[in-house]
Amino acid sequence: MNRSILLKERPAGKPVLDNFELRQEEIPTINEGEILLKTLYVSVDPYLRGRMRDEKSYIDPFKLNEPLESGVIAEVTESRNPNFRKGDYVSGMLQWKEYQVTNGNGLNKVNKEQAPLTAHLGILGLTGITAYLGLEKIGNLKPGETLLVSGAAGAVGSVVGQIGKIKGCRVVGIAGTDEKISWTIEKLNFDDGINYRTSENLRKSIANACPNGVDVYFDNVGGEVLDAALANINKFGRIINCGAISLYNETEIPVGPRPEGILIKKSALMQGFIVRDYVKEFGPAINQLSKWFQEDKLKYSETLIEGFENIPQAFLDLFEGKNQGKMVVKV
Amino acid sequence: MNRSILLKERPAGKPVLDNFELRQEEIPTINEGEILLKTLYVSVDPYLRGRMRDEKSYIDPFKLNEPLESGVIAEVTESRNPNFRKGDYVSGMLQWKEYQVTNGNGLNKVNKEQAPLTAHLGILGLTGITAYLGLEKIGNLKPGETLLVSGAAGAVGSVVGQIGKIKGCRVVGIAGTDEKISWTIEKLNFDDGINYRTSENLRKSIANACPNGVDVYFDNVGGEVLDAALANINKFGRIINCGAISLYNETEIPVGPRPEGILIKKSALMQGFIVRDYVKEFGPAINQLSKWFQEDKLKYSETLIEGFENIPQAFLDLFEGKNQGKMVVKV
Numbered sequence: 001m002n003r004s005i006l007l008k009e010r011p012a013g014k015p016v017l018d019n020f021e022l023r024q025e026e027i028p029t030i031n032e033g034e035i036l037l038k039t040l041y042v043s044v045d046p047y048l049r050g051r052m053r054d055e056k057s058y059i060d061p062f063k064l065n066e067p068l069e070s071g072v073i074a075e076v077t078e079s080r081n082p083n084f085r086k087g088d089y090v091s092g093m094l095q096w097k098e099y100q101v102t103n104g105n106g107l108n109k110v111n112k113e114q115a116p117l118t119a120h121l122g123i124l125g126l127t128g129i130t131a132y133l134g135l136e137k138i139g140n141l142k143p144g145e146t147l148l149v150s151g152a153a154g155a156v157g158s159v160v161g162q163i164g165k166i167k168g169c170r171v172v173g174i175a176g177t178d179e180k181i182s183w184t185i186e187k188l189n190f191d192d193g194i195n196y197r198t199s200e201n202l203r204k205s206i207a208n209a210c211p212n213g214v215d216v217y218f219d220n221v222g223g224e225v226l227d228a229a230l231a232n233i234n235k236f237g238r239i240i241n242c243g244a245i246s247l248y249n250e251t252e253i254p255v256g257p258r259p260e261g262i263l264i265k266k267s268a269l270m271q272g273f274i275v276r277d278y279v280k281e282f283g284p285a286i287n288q289l290s291k292w293f294q295e296d297k298l299k300y301s302e303t304l305i306e307g308f309e310n311i312p313q314a315f316l317d318l319f320e321g322k323n324q325g326k327m328v329v330k331v
Numbered sequence: 332m333n334r335s336i337l338l339k340e341r342p343a344g345k346p347v348l349d350n351f352e353l354r355q356e357e358i359p360t361i362n363e364g365e366i367l368l369k370t371l372y373v374s375v376d377p378y379l380r381g382r383m384r385d386e387k388s389y390i391d392p393f394k395l396n397e398p399l400e401s402g403v404i405a406e407v408t409e410s411r412n413p414n415f416r417k418g419d420y421v422s423g424m425l426q427w428k429e430y431q432v433t434n435g436n437g438l439n440k441v442n443k444e445q446a447p448l449t450a451h452l453g454i455l456g457l458t459g460i461t462a463y464l465g466l467e468k469i470g471n472l473k474p475g476e477t478l479l480v481s482g483a484a485g486a487v488g489s490v491v492g493q494i495g496k497i498k499g500c501r502v503v504g505i506a507g508t509d510e511k512i513s514w515t516i517e518k519l520n521f522d523d524g525i526n527y528r529t530s531e532n533l534r535k536s537i538a539n540a541c542p543n544g545v546d547v548y549f550d551n552v553g554g555e556v557l558d559a560a561l562a563n564i565n566k567f568g569r570i571i572n573c574g575a576i577s578l579y580n581e582t583e584i585p586v587g588p589r590p591e592g593i594l595i596k597k598s599a600l601m602q603g604f605i606v607r608d609y610v611k612e613f614g615p616a617i618n619q620l621s622k623w624f625q626e627d628k629l630k631y632s633e634t635l636i637e638g639f640e641n642i643p644q645a646f647l648d649l650f651e652g653k654n655q656g657k658m659v660v661k662v
Contacts, residue, residue: 050596057596058566058596058597058598219591222589222591222592223589223591226589226591235389236608241591241594241595242595243595244589244591244592244595247589247591247592253588253589253592254588254589255586255587255588255589256586256587256589257584257585257586258553258554258557258575258578258584258585258586258587259590259601260550260553260554260557260572260575260578260601260603261553261575261578261584262603263572263601263602263603264572264573264574264575264603264604264605265381265388265389265603266389266603267389267602267603267604267605267608268602268603269600269601269602269603270590270591270594270600270601270602271594271598271599271600271601271602272591272593272594272595272596272597272598272599272600273595273598274595274598277567277598
């Protein structure tokens with residue numbers, strides 16, 4: 001038998017397990033030109049929350065009573081497509097199903113010898129590419145500058161900070177536990193870190209950790225952490241608005257201090273970044289990330305959850321900050 | 332006798348006449364290398380409010396009990412400097428004094444034949460340059476795009492919209508009276524306009540006036556007008572944060588809807604713009620503005636207040652929107 005996970009109802013505020021449904025179905029059969037895929041690893045990511053809303057955005061919303069989808073690593077178990085052979089490993093945007101049929105469009109073959117399979121969901125996948133292109137397209141890092149990153153121990157943030165170090169910057173991370181901060185400093189070579197949950201005054205904590213101010217802030221969380229970063233931004237500072245996980249479960253647009261005064265005063269920039277806008281540059285980005293990875297300049301961590309049926313719980317855990325590095329479900 | 336206007340005390344919130352003091356003093360005499368200037372026209376501008384605060388910013392704060400300064404057109408009445416002759420007209424950042432002595436550094440000679448003298452405070456001066464370089468450096472207007480501008484009948488906004496028309500854009504202005512809107516449409520060739528004081532729902536009014544959304548928003552006011560513009564921003568939209576007159580008299584940072592969600596969703600950009608960052612490009616900017624002006628592609632209006640002693644009142648009137656085009660005091 002086959003299993004799939006469907007969106008039963010759209011979450012109101014914070015998602016809960018009841019929003020999802022596990023369905024049993026037949027394992028499908030393939031026609032000429034198609035392949036049968038067995039799902040091995042499933043990526044869960046904060047941005048998926050946005051697709052659960054019924055509103056127009058940069059990517060179509062999930063449909064009710066249909067399987068969700070995200071980045072997946074799968075194995076080809078049958079092929080009637082000359083481009084794929086049984087035993088190939090592929091990555092791509094695929095449905096939350098144990099087995100599924102596709103014509104192979106949009107899939108990339110992955111080489112098991114080059115890096116662990118799950119690296120293609122994280123550091124060599126969409127999250128690594130997001131970190132790299134966000135910094136390239138908006139950050140414009142210069143050696144000696146100070147880079148601040150939130151969600152520092154997360155899938156994107158942990159790569160952002162390491163690229164900052166490669167570029168010769170002072171890197172300060174913001175995360176929600178002391179363990180995460182220690183990991184970014186001891187294993188990833190960040191210069192300093194701030195636990196936003198225990199900081200009494202985040203604005204001052206950032207000022208202390210960034211004595212020369214903040215030149216580039218890579219924001220994965222939004223909200224009050226962004227406010228505190230903006231209060232420390234330097235002249236000509238750049239803020240990459242890559243994520244706003246602190247706001248994803250809000251039902252109305254939350255209010256906060258208006259940014260326009262400080263943006264003007266500092267000639268600073270805030271720019272939204274969506275990696276899908278730069279699909280044509282994914283190839284060069286993966287090449288650069290792979291090179292750094294093989295040179296041992298990029299390390300990664302992942303939080304591996306076992307069991308297909310646990311995909312929804314793994315997704316919910318993202319909003320509790322339970323992951324260190326990429327959150328991946330092993331099927 | 333000579334008169335000067337000093338900052339007697341820093342305004343708390345909205346400035347009042349009592350914050351200023353008129354002082355009588357001797358007309359100064361000049362030494363070798365110096366010139367004596369007689370002030371003819373004084374520019375008053377919203378950004379001066381920021382310099383009245385005792386805080387670090389992109390330009391030093393005014394000192395208490397010393398004369399304020401702004402853009403001024405003056406006539407050389409005596410010269411012991413070989414670069415200037417009696418009868419020359421100059422523009423520059425000068426003190427609020429009827430007569431003053433300088434060594435001529437930072438002054439530009441202006442040609443009375445080329446354009447009316449006050450044009451060098453407005454359309455061919457810092458406000459025209461602000462409009463031009465703000466659009467050049469951040470706006471990146473493309474023909475057929477929609478340009479929205481607030482403070483549309485103000486010194487900067489009225490030039491912004493006209494440049495938008497020159498560039499082949501749909502231009503929509505936001506201002507505070509129907510007379511101002513009519514002026515921008517009938518005299519400046521704007522496509523449409525919105526009176527923000529009488530609009531019942533500014534967000535919807537913008538949506539109606541910009542059926543293809545807003546590609547570039549040139550913001551001179553900040554606050555709720557900015558919120559409404561941001562709610563209508565297009566994918567890859569650009570917001571030029573040039574001014575925030577609605578916030579200048581606030582004593583604490585006001586709150587409003589957080590922008591990061593929409594910035595991400597639309598891959599949009601908000602960037603603070605300070606014209607002084609681009610001093611090296613003032614020359615080419617003035618050349619382009621002069622060319623358009625001589626080709627009759629740029630029109631301007633000014634609100635002329637008479638009397639040196641009325642400079643403070645003219646400044647206060649800016650916050651009531653009493654000016655159409657550049658606010659200038661004729662001494």
